[in-house]
Amino acid sequence: MRTGAPPANDAQPVLLGNGAQPSPGIQEQDLQRQERFEDELIMDLERDQFVAETSRPVPRAVLSARVTAGLWALRVFVVIVSLMVIYTFVDQLH
Amino acid sequence: MSTPEVAAAPLLGQPRLTDEDRARSRDRARVHNARRHSKRWYLLWLLVGPGILAMLGENDGPSMIAYAADGAQYGLGFFVPFIPVLFAMAYVCQEMCMRVGAVTHRGYGELVLQRYGRLWGWFGAGDLTLTNLVTLVAEFVSIRVGLAYFHLGAGVAVALGLALVAFTLSGGRYWRWERIVLGLALFNGLFLVAAILVKPHVGAIAGSFDFSPFPGGSFNTLLLLLASTIGATVTPWMIFFQQSASADKGMTPSDVKHGRYDTAAGAVLAAIFGLGALIAGAALLTHNGAGIEGFAGAGFPEALSHVAGGAVGTVFALGLIEAGAVAILTISASTAYAAGECVGASHSFNSSPRNAGVFYAANAGIALLAAAVILIPGAPLLSIALNANVLATVLLPVSLVFMVMLANDRGLMGAWVNRRSTNVIGIAVIAFVGLCGAAYGIDSFLQAIHLVGS
Numbered sequence: 001m002r003t004g005a006p007p008a009n010d011a012q013p014v015l016l017g018n019g020a021q022p023s024p025g026i027q028e029q030d031l032q033r034q035e036r037f038e039d040e041l042i043m044d045l046e047r048d049q050f051v052a053e054t055s056r057p058v059p060r061a062v063l064s065a066r067v068t069a070g071l072w073a074l075r076v077f078v079v080i081v082s083l084m085v086i087y088t089f090v091d092q093l094h
Numbered sequence: 095m096s097t098p099e100v101a102a103a104p105l106l107g108q109p110r111l112t113d114e115d116r117a118r119s120r121d122r123a124r125v126h127n128a129r130r131h132s133k134r135w136y137l138l139w140l141l142v143g144p145g146i147l148a149m150l151g152e153n154d155g156p157s158m159i160a161y162a163a164d165g166a167q168y169g170l171g172f173f174v175p176f177i178p179v180l181f182a183m184a185y186v187c188q189e190m191c192m193r194v195g196a197v198t199h200r201g202y203g204e205l206v207l208q209r210y211g212r213l214w215g216w217f218g219a220g221d222l223t224l225t226n227l228v229t230l231v232a233e234f235v236s237i238r239v240g241l242a243y244f245h246l247g248a249g250v251a252v253a254l255g256l257a258l259v260a261f262t263l264s265g266g267r268y269w270r271w272e273r274i275v276l277g278l279a280l281f282n283g284l285f286l287v288a289a290i291l292v293k294p295h296v297g298a299i300a301g302s303f304d305f306s307p308f309p310g311g312s313f314n315t316l317l318l319l320l321a322s323t324i325g326a327t328v329t330p331w332m333i334f335f336q337q338s339a340s341a342d343k344g345m346t347p348s349d350v351k352h353g354r355y356d357t358a359a360g361a362v363l364a365a366i367f368g369l370g371a372l373i374a375g376a377a378l379l380t381h382n383g384a385g386i387e388g389f390a391g392a393g394f395p396e397a398l399s400h401v402a403g404g405a406v407g408t409v410f411a412l413g414l415i416e417a418g419a420v421a422i423l424t425i426s427a428s429t430a431y432a433a434g435e436c437v438g439a440s441h442s443f444n445s446s447p448r449n450a451g452v453f454y455a456a457n458a459g460i461a462l463l464a465a466a467v468i469l470i471p472g473a474p475l476l477s478i479a480l481n482a483n484v485l486a487t488v489l490l491p492v493s494l495v496f497m498v499m500l501a502n503d504r505g506l507m508g509a510w511v512n513r514r515s516t517n518v519i520g521i522a523v524i525a526f527v528g529l530c531g532a533a534y535g536i537d538s539f540l541q542a543i544h545l546v547g548s
Contacts (some may be wrong), residue, residue, distance in 0.1 A: 009327055015376075020495075022318065023201065024415055031305070032192040040121070041112065044119045044122040045115060045118065045119050045344070046199075046346050047121075049115075049118065049199050049344060050111075050115055050200055051112045051114050051115055052112075052221075054199050054200055054341075057208040058198075058205065058208045058209055058505075058506065059209075059505070060198070060208065060209060060210075060211065060503070061208065061209045061210060071214070071495070073118065074491060074492055074495060075217060075328055075492060076491060077532070078488065078491060078492050080210065081488050081532050081535035082485065082488050082489060082535070083534065084535040084536060084539035085481070085484055085485055085534075085535045085538065085539075086485075087539060087542060088538040088539055088541075088542045089477065089481045091542040092542075093474050093477060
């Protein structure tokens with residue numbers, strides 16, 4: 001599964017246009033601006049749309065014995081017919 | 095599905111959002127603005143995409159050749175009403191995919207794997223990879239056939255297909271990828287232009303809506319026709335693709351209505367363009383399909399240019415190039431979604447290649463593998479192209495059964511579960527597809543081992 005924590009490279013350091021490190025005051029302002037921006041972005045996503053949320057697996061369903069048997073029967077049947085189609089395809093090549 | 099504690103988690107930590115969240119959030123902001131200001135057409139424009147791409151992506155090279163071959167060998171009767179019926183079936187299946195993707199925000203592969211067990215998830219991914227690889231080879235063949243009309247070779251076909259994959263993957267945004275592929279997909283309308291250029295008899299088209307005359311020939315030929323025509327309309331990759339793309343686009347339950355419009359528009363356009371290929375191919379009927387027999391369908395552009403004029407041949411050839419190119423993009427994407435979902439890696443066009451390596455590698459890798467196959471000297475490319483749809487039809491019922499199960503799972507879908515009528519139609523589609531695929535597979539096999547005569 002994807003990990004809940006976002007990748008490390010998502011944390012963008014705040015740099016000035018010339019690449020110099022900002023002063024603490026400017027950095028604080030930029031961080032606040034960034035926080036406001038991200039707050040606005042968060043409001044546009046539904047709660048269960050976040051990567052952190054969709055990374056959590058959904059609980060396993062309990063299938064009855066009849067459903068499980070039916071799925072296996074269908075799977076075996078499909079594999080057999082697929083092998084027939086592949087055999088016919090190879091046979092037609094000769 | 096969600097709890098307040100979990101949902102609040104991204105608000106507390108630093109950094110709060112992933113790149114994927116940010117990109118999706120920007121797309122959702124535009125949707126919310128359009129909805130807030132009642133810009134109905136703009137809202138529709140923002141929300142269309144996965145449905146049209148799934149349907150027009152399935153109007154791929156082998157499918158258009160199959161429709162044209164139907165027209166050339168049997169005429170318009172039976173197939174003119176049959177193709178729309180098949181796309182109505184496709185709508186029922188794809189609407190379920192869209193709805194499950196919008197409600198759960200998860201792809202088909204990961205839901206099957208998590209909900210029903212790893213084994214079933216990997217079976218599904220295995221089926222998908224096999225059919226996608228075969229179909230992708232067929233798409234490169236289709237581009238090669240189209241380019242051959244312009245005296246260009248296999249190398250150009252490979253270069254064109256791979257360049258498109260690389261170009262569309264380079265943006266790091268789902269929105270960009272979707273809009274580029276949508277723009278290309280609209281050129282599927284070239285088949286309609288080809289149909290108009292052959293100047294069909296409108297009365298004959300209208301008169302063929304009574305499903306007659308029924309195609310003649312042997313029982314096996316009829317089964318092959320049904321299996322390949324069904325495989326030209328509904329396939330496993332479409333199921334994986336539309337659900338995952340709907341989730342990647344950021345669709346929510348409030349978008350389901352527009353998702354239905356999107357899917358319906360895709361079905362209508364695909365049916366019209368498919369009928370275009372059928373009608374263009376039918377121009378060869380009076381010539382007994384002359385010119386296509388020896389080339390197993392690959393000689394259509396050339397044959398059409400002799401019978402109906404150079405313009406028809408050119409348009410049909412360009413259509414085959416477009417159909418192959420768009421399908422390469424959508425089918426590679428479905429493989430990438432399935433790969434990312436099954437191994438639990440990031441699987442979004444909104445993630446960068448660095449953060450979603452499996453997704454991007456699978457997307458480019460399967461296209462590269464298929465491209466390599468068509469460069470093998472003496473490879474049975476046309477046989478592969480003709481059998482691609484049949485294999486997809488045979489493997490489809492399992493994917494459809496899980497789709498119906500997911501769409502009925504109240505724990506996942508809540509109030510958005512299937513209606514009874516949707517289930518009845520869905521089960522009928524599964525039975526019909528399963529019966530046609532199995533009947534062809536078994537009958538062909540018995541003929542191959544000489545237990546029954548042809």
